[in-house]
Amino acid sequence: MAIRATTETKLLDAADALFFSAGIGATPIDAVLEKAGVSAATLYRGYPSKEALVAAALERRQLAWLDVWDAAIERAASPRDRVLAVFDALESFRLRADGARWCAFLGSAAEYADPPEEIARAVARDTAALRDRLRDLAEPLVGSRAAALAEELLLIVSGDLAMRLRGPDSDTTVARAIADTILQAHERAGTADA
Amino acid sequence: MAIRATTETKLLDAADALFFSAGIGATPIDAVLEKAGVSAATLYRGYPSKEALVAAALERRQLAWLDVWDAAIERAASPRDRVLAVFDALESFRLRADGARWCAFLGSAAEYADPPEEIARAVARDTAALRDRLRDLAEPLVGSRAAALAEELLLIVSGDLAMRLRGPDSDTTVARAIADTILQAHERAGTADA
DNA sequence: GTCTATAGAGAGATAGAC
């Protein structure tokens, strides 16, 4: 990577702020360069293409998201709250200064009918992380039903994110209510199994 | 509208197929023209801009969606199944030849940080139709809880659609399972109220 | 009512100087 670390940070900051709020296709690379205060030649020394910059911004963003999620999990008192912590994390992450308009990962997936390899990988990683972590968090609570519960929670999380496209005044209240209900149902059913 | 009806149909067919699968930004107007077998001058005689064509395609698509949904509701035997019919309709609509990659309305909302008036209206209409109809369908089943249930179902529907971005092998099974559970919960709670 | 041809703007990426 023939590019200075401080320059790279400036590029990724600008890329993150513009691509995931205004949209990738809607953001010319020039806008990123101007916001970062970096020239085109420098960008293309570090990244082979616009898509590579998008992928790098997605990777950095996922690390940040997992940190926020981890912190929310640590604040949770019970196994049940640890499962629901994903909604606290969603709320925190949305309120950050660099919060995307809805979801950087789903948004990137939506922009490409046939996504560039690197971007497809970043989105797949996000999905896998959500799925796997939700399953691990659910396991102490509902045992063998953890995978099924995780799949349902993944859909609810994605639904909460998608709802941000339908109106600006959406928080996690509705998603949390649904999650609460299905959690109860799985807990009950798990007890019945045993 | 100084444009022939058959020509307009060809334009809207092409617009629908390309915009809502490949993406609006990713589809040059030339691609629509070529697929429709229509020239640029003709398009711009009927529509003032690309966005106007998008909006017209969205409007036509919503009528088609509501027809499919209506048919699914009519096939349903019980008030409960009438609520759940939205998932049958989602499945039918997805399997149509001109099915979008995920959702034409959410996809259009996602592509614009600040959407053109006409497109914002079309998306808002889709959201309102979903919300209002779900509430009306829920009312016979859960009475005063209908609005709350409808809001939850709207999130689940949106989540089902968003999940199509995370992987190609998604059907409505998970969404239906969640809906089934929250429906039961609201029915029980409604009985407890009375 | 529809076409061909093109204007004019803006995009992504590169060459060569410092």
Added chain:
DNA sequence: GTCTATCTCTCTATAGAC
């Protein structure tokens, strides 16, 4: 390691002929 300047391509929309 970064910059200025620019090349080349593609896009939306329009002018004028038939």
